[in-house]
Structures are given as structure tokens and as C-alpha cells.
Amino acid sequence: MSSPTIKHQLLTQFARLGKALSHPNRLELLEFLAQGPRGVDELAGVSGLSVANTSQHLQQLRQSGLVESRRQGQRVYYQLAGDDVVSLMDALRRVARQHLPDVDMLVRDHLDPRDAMEPVPLDQLLARIRNGEVTVVDVRPEAEFRAGHLPGALNIPLEELETRLTQIDPEREVIAYCRGPYCVLAYDAVYRLRERGYRARRMEDGYPEWKTAGMPVEETG
Amino acid sequence: MSSPTIKHQLLTQFARLGKALSHPNRLELLEFLAQGPRGVDELAGVSGLSVANTSQHLQQLRQSGLVESRRQGQRVYYQLAGDDVVSLMDALRRVARQHLPDVDMLVRDHLDPRDAMEPVPLDQLLARIRNGEVTVVDVRPEAEFRAGHLPGALNIPLEELETRLTQIDPEREVIAYCRGPYCVLAYDAVYRLRERGYRARRMEDGYPEWKTAGMPVEETG
DNA sequence: CTATCATTCAATTGATCTATTGATTCTTGA
DNA sequence: TCAAGAATCAATAGATCAATTGAATGATAG
Numbered sequence: 001m002s003s004p005t006i007k008h009q010l011l012t013q014f015a016r017l018g019k020a021l022s023h024p025n026r027l028e029l030l031e032f033l034a035q036g037p038r039g040v041d042e043l044a045g046v047s048g049l050s051v052a053n054t055s056q057h058l059q060q061l062r063q064s065g066l067v068e069s070r071r072q073g074q075r076v077y078y079q080l081a082g083d084d085v086v087s088l089m090d091a092l093r094r095v096a097r098q099h100l101p102d103v104d105m106l107v108r109d110h111l112d113p114r115d116a117m118e119p120v121p122l123d124q125l126l127a128r129i130r131n132g133e134v135t136v137v138d139v140r141p142e143a144e145f146r147a148g149h150l151p152g153a154l155n156i157p158l159e160e161l162e163t164r165l166t167q168i169d170p171e172r173e174v175i176a177y178c179r180g181p182y183c184v185l186a187y188d189a190v191y192r193l194r195e196r197g198y199r200a201r202r203m204e205d206g207y208p209e210w211k212t213a214g215m216p217v218e219e220t221g
Numbered sequence: 222m223s224s225p226t227i228k229h230q231l232l233t234q235f236a237r238l239g240k241a242l243s244h245p246n247r248l249e250l251l252e253f254l255a256q257g258p259r260g261v262d263e264l265a266g267v268s269g270l271s272v273a274n275t276s277q278h279l280q281q282l283r284q285s286g287l288v289e290s291r292r293q294g295q296r297v298y299y300q301l302a303g304d305d306v307v308s309l310m311d312a313l314r315r316v317a318r319q320h321l322p323d324v325d326m327l328v329r330d331h332l333d334p335r336d337a338m339e340p341v342p343l344d345q346l347l348a349r350i351r352n353g354e355v356t357v358v359d360v361r362p363e364a365e366f367r368a369g370h371l372p373g374a375l376n377i378p379l380e381e382l383e384t385r386l387t388q389i390d391p392e393r394e395v396i397a398y399c400r401g402p403y404c405v406l407a408y409d410a411v412y413r414l415r416e417r418g419y420r421a422r423r424m425e426d427g428y429p430e431w432k433t434a435g436m437p438v439e440e441t442g
Numbered sequence: 443c444t445a446t447c448a449t450t451c452a453a454t455t456g457a458t459c460t461a462t463t464g465a466t467t468c469t470t471g472a
Numbered sequence: 473t474c475a476a477g478a479a480t481c482a483a484t485a486g487a488t489c490a491a492t493t494g495a496a497t498g499a500t501a502g
Contacts, residue, residue, distance in 0.1 A: 055451095075447090
């Protein structure tokens with residue numbers, strides 16, 4: 001061994017990252033943060049955790065280098081440390097899907113059946129948006145939509161889908177998207193739209209991946 | 222929340238993967254396994270762990286889906302579950318390097334100074350090997366070399382480097398490689414060769430990445 | 443300066459993880 | 473069938489981690 005000490009130090013550091021990814025609550029927080037910066041209470045709200053607990057998990061994430069925080073007024077905003085964190089989570093999901101039978105089963109049983117309709121790849125979609133061929137529907141809650149969305153997207157949170165169907169042209173194809181590849185919102189939306197006769201498909205991946213891929217977005221700053 | 226149960230189940234499964242990556246010894250085992258299949262006692266030997274401990278870590282890795290095992294005779298061989306596992310580890314290293322100051326410091330202080338010489342990218346190297354322009358030196362132990370190596374590579378384990386210098390043509394450029402991007406063996410080799418006046422450079426990444434990239438290899442067996 | 447809100451800290455308990463030890467299973471060769 | 477090597481299993485003690493609780497900090501509005 002040329003330098004076991006350095007090697008071990010490096011491995012210990014890498015393991016810190018793994019530890020950060022080893023708790024479901026932290027992974028959920030990372031998924032929310034992939035949407036964009038969020039405050040602590042906001043994150044506590046959507047994840048159903050106590051504020052103190054959320055804060056502690058976020059600090060672990062910060063110490064592991066996955067997220068950063070900045071203070072703005074009396075609240076603290078957390079955000080992913082970089083796009084490579086999104087890539088890391090993608091790699092994690094891909095391996096899980098590929099090699100954990102339980103994951104494959106969950107996805108197959110609960111998500112895939114609704115998705116016999118193949119998802120639309122990002123790059124193809126951009127061209128069709130510019131041609132005005134499709135109606136892009138963002139089914140996330142309004143707050144997330146406001147923080148950033150696809151160009152020309154129509155925001156219809158899932159709960160309002162039935163009541164706002166009239167806003168969607170039945171002649172044009174509908175592309176729904178939400179938070180990410182395993183976000184069920186878009187699946188649900190496509191499912192319900194198809195039930196009503198719309199030609200609906202799901203966008204492959206979600207908003208964070210779209211943005212990470214360098215595609216144009218509309219942001220409210 | 223459309224289906225919190227499924228979501229939570231998925232996150233829990235993803236967390237299993239993170240847990241597998243949360244201990245330095247397991248990461249080290251994964252790095253060795255990235256070289257190719259290995260027996261338990263072999264892994265225990267190179268990692269310095271007891272056989273029982275090694276076995277238990279390997280079983281955790283297997284349960285997390287990262288590695289597979291098969292019995293051959295009286296010994297059990299473990300191997301990575303797929304190339305996506307290598308990608309996952311790459312993503313992990315990249316994020317660590319980017320966002321953990323300690324890692325960047327370690328790499329900068331101990332590895333980078335020896336590497337002012339820029340590493341050779343994989344794709345460029347292949348062409349130069351075929352032209353016969355370079356001497357490719359594999360500095361890993363002989364056992365690992367035998368399991369698989371770059372086409373035409375010369376195996377000179379680091380300890381034997383000084384005694385076998387005569388086998389290297391001083392006129393041709395030397396490209397050294399070993400186990401991976403953070404393997405210190407190749408750094409050491411380049412450093413020592415340069416001390417003696419050779420034109421030596423390091424291959425970017427190591428044998429596992431080369432093989433994963435679909436490049437040609439020579440395998441025994 | 444005080445009251446209030448958002449966040450963090452500190453301390454506790456119960457749960458999970460790790461390395462070691464010694465016994466056990468499984469396979470091969472005699 | 474028996475003995476030996478390889479790997480796993482089972483049980484233990486020490487360490488680390490997670491969620492809760494209540495107190496403490498930091499920033500803003502009045």
C-alpha cells in the first residue's frame with residue numbers, strides 16, 4: 001500500500017456522502033430541494049416532519065456538502081449544492097430500479113401500468129413546444145410552479161384538474177410533468193386525462209432534470 | 222399527496238442503497254470489486270479486514286443490490302451488479318470532490334501536485350496504443366493484471382518499478398494506470414518515472430472505467 | 443427595547459450499526 | 473466417511489443515529 005492513510009481518509013469522506021443518502025427523510029428533502037430553494041418550515045410542511053427534525057436533517061445534508069443554506073430576513077433557505085447532486089440522485093435511482101427487485105416491483109405495479117404510453121424525451125419536447133404543437137401542463141402546486149417552470153406551461157395542480165378541464169384544448173396533445181421521474185402527480189394527471197379522452201402523455205423526468213439539462217425555463221425572480 | 226405510501230416505500234428502498242455506501246470499508250470493497258470478481262479471502266487480504274467482517278460487509282452490499290455473488294468450487298466470488306454501479310460511484314466521487322472541502326484538500330495536497338502533468342483521456346489513448354506510440358504500464362499487482370488489462374499493457378507492479386526499469390524504452394512516452402481515478406499507484410509510478418527522466422503520464426481514470434467505457438481489453442480466462 | 447416568528451441548539455431515550463468472537467455449514471480431496 | 477479450507481452464521485458489547493422535547497438564538501416589527 002502506497003498511502004493507506006490518504007486512501008482511508010478519502011473513503012471516509014465519501015462515506016459521509018453515503019450516510020447523508022441513507023435516510024428516506026433526507027432523500028425526500030433532497031427531492032423537494034431539487035425543485036429549487038426552500039425554507040425550513042416549507043420543507044417541514046410538505047414532508048410532514050417536525051420543524052426541529054427537518055432542521056437537523058437539513059444540517060446533516062449541509063455538512064455532507066449536498067446542500068447549502070443562506071439566510072434571507074428571518075428565514076433560512078436551503079438549496080442543492082449543484083447540478084451534480086441531481087446527477088447523483090439520478091444514478092442512485094437508476095441503480096435501485098435496476099438491481100433492487102422491490103423497487104422494480106413498486107414501479108411496475110403502481111406507476112408503469114399507467115405509463116404504457118411512452119414518456120416524451122426532453123429534447124424532442126422542446127421542438128414541439130416551439131412549434132406550438134402541444135399543451136404543456138405543470139401539475140405541481142402553484143408555489144413550485146411560480147418558482148420556475150417550462151416555457152409556456154399551464155399550471156394546473158392535480159386537485160384542480162377536473163374543474164379546469166375546459167382550459168385544455170381537446171384537439172392538441174397534452175404533455176404533463178411534475179417533480180421528477182418517480183413523481184406520481186404526472187402519472188395521475190395523464191391517467192385522468194386519458195380517461196376523459198384527451199391525448200395525454202407524460203414528460204420523461206421532471207422539472208429539475210429539464211432545468212439541469214440546460215433547457216430554457218421561465219422563472220419568477 | 223397522491224400516494225404517500227408508495228413514495229415512502231420507494232424512498233426507503235433508495236435509502237438502503239445510501240446505507241450501503243455509508244461505510245468506508247464497503248466503499249473500499251466496491252473499489253476492489255470494480256476491478257473484477259474477487260473471492261472473500263482475497264478481499265479481506267487487500268482491505269485488511271477480518272474474513273468474517275469482510276463477509277458481513279459483502280452481504281450487506283449484496284442485499285442492497287450493488288454486488289452479486291456466485292459459488293465456484295469451495296469459494297464464493299463477488300462482483301459488481303452492473304456498470305451502473307461504477308457510474309454511481311463516479312457520481313459520488315465527483316460530488317465529494319466538488320462540495321466537500323476536505324476531499325478537495327486531500328486530492329490537491331497529495332495527488333494533484335504529482336499530476337501537474339495532465340492525464341490522458343481514454344479515447345485519445347486508444348488511438349495512440351494502436352499506432353504503437355506509447356508504452357502502457359499497468360502498475361497493479363500481478364493478480365489483478367491477470368484478471369484483465371489494457372491491450373498490450375506491460376505489468377509492472379509498483380514495488381518492482383525500480384528493478385524493471387530496463388524493460389521500458391526511455392524514448393517512448395509511458396502511460397501508467399491502475400485501479401481508478403483516485404488510485405495512488407499510478408500517481409506514484411508517474412512521479413518516480415519522471416524523476417528518472419522518462420516522459421510519463423497518467424491515464425485518466427483506471428481499468429474499471431476503461432472497461433466500462435466499452436474499450437477493448439485482454440482478459441485471461 | 444420588547445414581542446414575535448423562524449430556526450437552531452442541547453439533552454434524552456430507544457433503536458440501529460459495527461467489529462469481534464467462536465461455532466456452524468458447505469465443498470473438496472484423501 | 474473424514475479432515476481441512478472457505479465462507480457464513482449467531483451472539484455480544486460498544487458506538488452511532490434518530491425523533492422528541494424544551495430552551496436558546498437571531499432577525500424583524502412595533
